[in-house]
Amino acid sequence: MPELPEVETIVRSLQKTVIGQRIVRVVVEWPPMVQRSPLNVLTELPGQRIQEVHRRGKYIVFSLSTGAVLLIHLKMSGRVYVCAADAPPDPYVRVTFGLEDGREMRFRDPRKFGRVYLAPDASRVLGHLGPEPLDEHFTEEMFLVRINGRRGMIKPLLMDQSFLAGVGNIYADEALFQARIRPRRRAETLSEEEKRALYRAIQRVLIRSIELNGATLADGMYQGGSFQNDFCVYSREGQPCPTCGSPIERIKIGQRSSYFCPTCQT
Ligand SMILES: [Zn+2]
Missing domain, CATH: 3.20.190.10 (MutM-like, N-terminal)
Known part of the structure; x- marks a missing residue:
């Protein structure tokens, strides 16, 4: 998508x-x-x-x-x-x-x-959409206010369009990798440091992908982007983590595949 x-x-x-x-x-x-x-x-x-x-x-x-x-x-x-x-x-x-x-x-x-x-x-x-993650007014402090008090698994929360607008399966997985957080971690267990790292990771992966015109996937539905060459975990099951070399794992959350490094992400 x-x-x-x-x-x-x-x-x-x-x-x-x-x-x-x-x-x-x-x-x-x-x-x-x-x-x-x-x-x-x-x-x-x-x-x-x-x-x-x-x-x-x-x-x-x-x-x-x-x-x-x-x-x-x-x-x-x-x-x-x-x-x-x-x-x-x-x-x-x-x-x-x-x-x-x-x-x-x-x-x-x-x-x-x-x-x-x-x-x-x-x-x-x-009207139901949450803030734009790249809006200059959407600061790290605002993200903290928004995530504090939220409960439940972090990955579905990131993909909830009323929490943040525009993040889906790919960028949730990539941001969680950059922030070293497992997709099944519960939001209420994240430290303030992890939340701040997550905010910065979301911005970083989105900005980088826009620079590369998005990601072209094997389904061919969207073409012309090259961020797929920068994927660290998404769709890379069994391939080595770019940071530590551990094989990337895939799990199902809801009906969707989630990819993460079992060593780097906790
Ligand atoms: Zn790793």
Whole structure:
């Protein structure tokens, strides 16, 4: 699933290609993808101009000329790209946004879990999200306040979008490795030093991944990034830990695989 760095990379690319464009046509090939939208994408979106594109958590947010917002969540396998309208048809495109200059912005999603929302304001869809981990106002002290008093396993907490926005399986595993904390540790057992190390590790892995345009995984759903070459633990079961050489272990937490070094992480 694309996480914060991958969505950030897509947003930076869209900022260069669609800002100022008017959306003239919308085609929905897979209606469940737009069913939970507060406003009707088919009737309310055409005619609106894209004024700005930014990211919030794992959402792509398009600010529109009427003050409304178009939001796209890529979920497991979504991708948004811009091409000429006469580019070859793509059977996995679920929603097409025709632009006034003749190009199309296509939302491609083989697994169909992605979602599109048109809302009068962003809070209707994004109101549940916790802080942005890279926001300059999100300080180490604020992270301490947020994590103090929280109970339960640390990894699911990091992936809880209402706790922190944008961190998923990859960056939770990599940050916990950098902070030398096992994914099954309970939040209430972390020392203040470990919490501070975790805050810095989250920032470090996200910033590094954005520099490398995110991570391209073997599933090929997201392409163009190279942070996968910097993975210390994620998807590296049985391979040596880059710090101590111990084989990386994989465990299941919920339905998701978690990777960690049994020696470096406690
Ligand atoms: Zn190790």
